[in-house]
Amino acid sequence: MKRVKIITDSSCDLNKDTIEKYDIGIVKLNVSFGEDVYEDGDIEKSEFYKRMDNSNELPKTSCPSPEKFVKHYDCKEEEILVLTLTSKLSATYSTALLAKNMFLEENNKKIEIIDTLNGSIGQGLLVVKACELAEEGKSLEEIVSEIEKLKNEVIFFGALDTLENAIKGGRVNPLAGKIINVLNFKVIIQVIDGVVKPVDKARGDNNCIKKVIDSVSKYINDDKKSLAIAHSNCIEKAEKIKEIMKDKYDFKNITISEVGSVMGTYTSKGAILISIL
Structure with a gap:
């Protein structure tokens, strides 16, 4: 009860x-x-x-x-x-x-x-x-x-089309973010100890999706039973990642949701977030 x-x-x-x-x-x-x-x-x-x-x-x-x-x-x-x-x-x-x-x-x-x-x-x-x-x-x-x-075992990565809003909002280091934006890279972020940090970069959607999946996959083991995917106005990307992960791994629960307005302020359109626990 x-x-x-x-x-x-x-x-x-x-x-x-x-x-x-x-x-x-x-x-x-x-x-x-x-x-x-x-x-x-x-x-x-x-x-x-x-x-x-x-x-x-x-x-x-x-x-x-x-x-x-x-x-x-x-x-x-x-x-x-x-x-x-x-x-x-x-x-x-x-x-x-x-x-x-x-x-x-x-x-x-x-x-x-x-x-x-x-x-x-x-x-x-x-x-x-x-x-x-x-x-x-x-x-x-x-x-x-x-x-x-x-809470110390949650793994959380994201793939953002741009860091412009995250920089403006003070959510990532301005210098690192501006360098990535100037070079026109998409960026892989990770939440580490409550802070958002850029950890990798890629050109093009396919490369970006592959990198964020690879980043998450390094942490997958038998203890990780749940996979959550969120998207900001790009459901097709989320569904693609769900199918890839479902084919490769045996998660008990897989969910897809849409990024809310507060988070979407900083992720911008086109973002994919992936978390496992």
């Missing part, structure tokens, strides 16, 4: 079916074009990328307010686990902690908050694992212990 409510933020990039299956609480981050502010997921992806393409400035992203977390803490479950976007790229983790303190001033619940040191589907895989443990009837303490261990 499930005793623990699992909550995360919208940067997890989980698909709708997964969110509904496990009744996951999603606290939405914000993305804004000038004075137009949207909650992550509330603007159609086609409109989002169109506006981003036509703007001279990068959309601004911001973490949820403490009040958004408090609303989710006010649920029927007495034990809550929150898994957030890496604290090295966002204030979402600290906001969740602040909201916990606010909520516990007038309420008596057990709330634990984990900084996943990940984002997008890397964060999402940890959220799903926490949900599976909760479904098994594990205690809050048992789930926290397992996720704290597993």
